[in-house]
Amino acid sequence: LQEELDSVRTQDNADFEKHQKAFEESTSTIQSLRDEMQKLRDNHAESLGNAQEQAQQSETVTNELRAQLEQAKDLYTNEKSNAAKELEAIQNTANELRQQLEQVRDEGKNGSEVVQELQNQLKEFQQVKVDLEDKHRAELSELQSVVESLQTESGKMQQTHADALGSKDEEAKALNATIEELQSNSSILQQKLEDVARSKNEQEKQLQETIESLRQEASALQERAEEQAAAKEKESADLTKVVEELQAKVHEHQQVAEEAKRKADEAVSGNTTVIEALQNQVQAAQQQVHDVQSAREEAESKLQSVNEAHEKLLGQIEDLRLAREESSKESQQKQAEVAEMREALDEAEAAKRSAESALQGVKEELGGLQKVLGTFEQDGQEKADAHAKALEKQRAELAEKHAFELGKVRDEYQDLERQKAELEDGQRREMESLRKERDVLDAQRLALEDAQKEEREQLKNVQDSTEGRIRQLEDRHKAELNQMRDDHGRELESLQQASADKGNPSAELESKYADLLQEKRALERILEDIEMQNDRKLRDRVRRADEAYCELKEQLDQTKEERTKQLDDQSRKHEEAVRELHDLIAKLREEHTKAIEEMASGHERDVRAVMDQHAQQIGGIEEEATRRAEAAGRERDSIHESRLANLEAEHAEALQKATASSPQRAPSLEVGTPIAAEAPSGGLSHIFVNREADGDETPGMIETPLAYASEDEHGYSPTPAYPKDGRRAGAAASLTTEAVQSPRVKELESQNKDLFSALQAAQREVAEMKSSPFSSHRRENLRKAFPHPEDEDDYDEEPAGDPFASPSIRANRSPIPTAGTAAPAAHSASISNDHDNGLSLEGTLESIRVQTEQLLEINDDFAAEQRRWSQRLSLSRSQRGGSMTPFRSSPLRGAEEGRRGGSPVTAS
Numbered sequence: 001l002q003e004e005l006d007s008v009r010t011q012d013n014a015d016f017e018k019h020q021k022a023f024e025e026s027t028s029t030i031q032s033l034r035d036e037m038q039k040l041r042d043n044h045a046e047s048l049g050n051a052q053e054q055a056q057q058s059e060t061v062t063n064e065l066r067a068q069l070e071q072a073k074d075l076y077t078n079e080k081s082n083a084a085k086e087l088e089a090i091q092n093t094a095n096e097l098r099q100q101l102e103q104v105r106d107e108g109k110n111g112s113e114v115v116q117e118l119q120n121q122l123k124e125f126q127q128v129k130v131d132l133e134d135k136h137r138a139e140l141s142e143l144q145s146v147v148e149s150l151q152t153e154s155g156k157m158q159q160t161h162a163d164a165l166g167s168k169d170e171e172a173k174a175l176n177a178t179i180e181e182l183q184s185n186s187s188i189l190q191q192k193l194e195d196v197a198r199s200k201n202e203q204e205k206q207l208q209e210t211i212e213s214l215r216q217e218a219s220a221l222q223e224r225a226e227e228q229a230a231a232k233e234k235e236s237a238d239l240t241k242v243v244e245e246l247q248a249k250v251h252e253h254q255q256v257a258e259e260a261k262r263k264a265d266e267a268v269s270g271n272t273t274v275i276e277a278l279q280n281q282v283q284a285a286q287q288q289v290h291d292v293q294s295a296r297e298e299a300e301s302k303l304q305s306v307n308e309a310h311e312k313l314l315g316q317i318e319d320l321r322l323a324r325e326e327s328s329k330e331s332q333q334k335q336a337e338v339a340e341m342r343e344a345l346d347e348a349e350a351a352k353r354s355a356e357s358a359l360q361g362v363k364e365e366l367g368g369l370q371k372v373l374g375t376f377e378q379d380g381q382e383k384a385d386a387h388a389k390a391l392e393k394q395r396a397e398l399a400e401k402h403a404f405e406l407g408k409v410r411d412e413y414q415d416l417e418r419q420k421a422e423l424e425d426g427q428r429r430e431m432e433s434l435r436k437e438r439d440v441l442d443a444q445r446l447a448l449e450d451a452q453k454e455e456r457e458q459l460k461n462v463q464d465s466t467e468g469r470i471r472q473l474e475d476r477h478k479a480e481l482n483q484m485r486d487d488h489g490r491e492l493e494s495l496q497q498a499s500a501d502k503g504n505p506s507a508e509l510e511s512k513y514a515d516l517l518q519e520k521r522a523l524e525r526i527l528e529d530i531e532m533q534n535d536r537k538l539r540d541r542v543r544r545a546d547e548a549y550c551e552l553k554e555q556l557d558q559t560k561e562e563r564t565k566q567l568d569d570q571s572r573k574h575e576e577a578v579r580e581l582h583d584l585i586a587k588l589r590e591e592h593t594k595a596i597e598e599m600a601s602g603h604e605r606d607v608r609a610v611m612d613q614h615a616q617q618i619g620g621i622e623e624e625a626t627r628r629a630e631a632a633g634r635e636r637d638s639i640h641e642s643r644l645a646n647l648e649a650e651h652a653e654a655l656q657k658a659t660a661s662s663p664q665r666a667p668s669l670e671v672g673t674p675i676a677a678e679a680p681s682g683g684l685s686h687i688f689v690n691r692e693a694d695g696d697e698t699p700g701m702i703e704t705p706l707a708y709a710s711e712d713e714h715g716y717s718p719t720p721a722y723p724k725d726g727r728r729a730g731a732a733a734s735l736t737t738e739a740v741q742s743p744r745v746k747e748l749e750s751q752n753k754d755l756f757s758a759l760q761a762a763q764r765e766v767a768e769m770k771s772s773p774f775s776s777h778r779r780e781n782l783r784k785a786f787p788h789p790e791d792e793d794d795y796d797e798e799p800a801g802d803p804f805a806s807p808s809i810r811a812n813r814s815p816i817p818t819a820g821t822a823a824p825a826a827h828s829a830s831i832s833n834d835h836d837n838g839l840s841l842e843g844t845l846e847s848i849r850v851q852t853e854q855l856l857e858i859n860d861d862f863a864a865e866q867r868r869w870s871q872r873l874s875l876s877r878s879q880r881g882g883s884m885t886p887f888r889s890s891p892l893r894g895a896e897e898g899r900r901g902g903s904p905v906t907a908s
Contacts, residue, residue, distance in 0.1 A: 004764055022354065027599065029347060031592075033405065037412060038588055040334060044416055047330055048423070049577065050165065054323055061316055065441065068305070075298075093284070126283055128249075129538075132242070133287075136541070137294070139235065140548070144301070146228055146556070153221060157214065157563070211571050221563075225556055232549060239542070280530050284537065317434055334416060356395060386613060394606055619870055626866045632755045633859040639748060640852040647845060 023603065027596075030405070030595075034592070034595075036337060036340070037408075040337060040412065040416065042584075043330065043334065044419065046169075048419070050169070050323070053165075053573075054320060057316070061312065065437075129287065132239075132538075132541075133290070135239065139232075140298075146225075146552075153217075157217070160214070211567070211574070214567055222560055225560065229553060229556075232553070280534065284534075287537075314438070317431065317438075320431065390606070390609060390613070397602075622866050622870055626863050628758060629859055629862060629866075632758065633856060636751070636755065636855065637852070639751065640848070640855075643748065644845070644848065644852075647848070651845065
């Protein structure tokens, strides 16, 4: 029984390990599928985020380009209006010059020296203006270089940001590769996940460090801009000082000019002032033309910047196309991952089929057990059907779960495809809109180029015309000056001759002097007006330079603010993405724990249902075994009663024969031979002794001890000693009894063997029906609960441990009597021999009765133990609650504990 129990335990453990492996494989496949689904979701979210960021960047770039185009348009309109105003001013100045030339012709005064001095002053003023313009141009170039450096730095920052995004994409690809390696190496899944989390934390730290470095660079740029602004303010202060110095010099020159005018009151004429005014106006016109050319150059530089922005836009379009190709590659990778998921699902289905085959093997084993169980075939079939229905239900539930998960995967894949199509449509629309904007920009650029060409041609024409007019005016002015000098010389000569001839009356000289003073005052007023105009123009230019400087400073501040806002937005988006990632990880962990708990609870319910079914089956088997044991006990009681009645009748006949033949056996008794003692026991010797066919005593005849007798009955021997010749009195009389009784004894032995085999078969069936898995803890408890039979008390060492053994088997265990044991019987008296013979028969009957009672007690104990065991199983099921593997005690152990008065051993 112990060996059978051990074999059953090993088989149950092997089955349990198979089921557990199949369950673990199914859980691992489900977990891997969930991990792949999560990876697909994460990759899709990352691709969506990247696409959205790229779309936002493209929108910002297009907005910037539109703003720059609008600014270029505004500048173009302003320049056009300024050019028109300047043309009008040039025409007005030309008209004024014509009028002044006509006045000069009419006046015809000589002022060559004053004109020379004023020309020198004008040259100095022109040199100062040229220096100021050079400084202003240098400042503008410096500002442009600062703006370009800021643009390059912003481009570098964008490039670093793009590099960071690319590194992040590469890291995401590396994570995908590590996750694929995790799928192949499921044994080290947790460790790799921890490594990935650690590397992700390090990457987040690196991103934070890069963000901090970018912020530091932004702060450094801001400090540099502030330093440049301070330098510009210092330069503006220097410019103001220079302007003040120039104004002081102009004032000094004015004073010198006034002194010179006072020294040369007579030589002052309006022609020189008019000529200087004309030259100033010509120089102002040249300066205005130069300003127009500088503004045109600025417009060309802005157009070049617009072209560069357009090229950047084209580069971004190419980047978008590359991103689209990468997204298509990622979609292909996702499709490959979906194919891998399908393969994993096929593997899961194969594992499911293997589990079904294992279950089918279990079912076949149950069918084999049903074939072995002859009498319980119908009940076993019904229970197997119920078990098969439960398995089919569980299989259907598993199929539904797999179908549901497959549906989820298909829905998610369809969502991914739909989102991919939406992204492609959005990218296509964005590409179309960008193409349209590019076409519009190209058209605007061409229009601007055409307009600029036209304006350049117009400016060239205006410049040519103005230069021609200026040359004509200069030639005319020179000719008029020469003519005026000649006229003035002739008039002086004539006046000198007239004064020499007529004495030059003082009245005419005074009148002429008064006229010359009036002309001088008029020329001074004209000079003041020209100086005021120059001062006004200089102030206007300084104001324009200040306004341009302020505008550039505002643009720099705006770019700084926009850069800081972009950095803050990027950091905020990064933090939000990290927060969403952590929330998603926590949510997935919760879902994972919930799924594991649901699977564990479902498995526990299934195991509990199977255990309940097994308990019901075991209860039915136990009840059937008790019924069979009770029937066998009743049959055995009836057989023993009939056997006792036969033995009593034989005993009575033997006593009568012994009393009748006692006088004839007296001589032989005196000799000391135990013939009379053997006569009555010859009828019962076939129960205890193995004899040969000729009736002689078998050498080394053995006797059967009283296995179930008490300790007080060990002195009674059911078989007396026999002589070595094997002949005894009463042998012939007992031949018929032996012939009659031997079939009954054989029948009893066969019945005992059948009962013992039936008991073993019942115990084997009970052990085989215990199909619940055993844990190591239960095996230890069962080893404690089922000790080796040699470790039991002395009662177990007796042959009574095998109550259903045949007399022949028990005879093989009894000791062999020797000649020393037969000697006292040979020398005893006849009365003592009769008494011994009577005691032997009574002892034999008593031993048979005791054996029968002990068999009945064992049967009752077995039935009671079966009842206690069934009650204990029901109590353990009610007390177990949510336990996975209930413990069942053994009826044999319960019987031992019941005989010892102890409690049954249970284990949680």
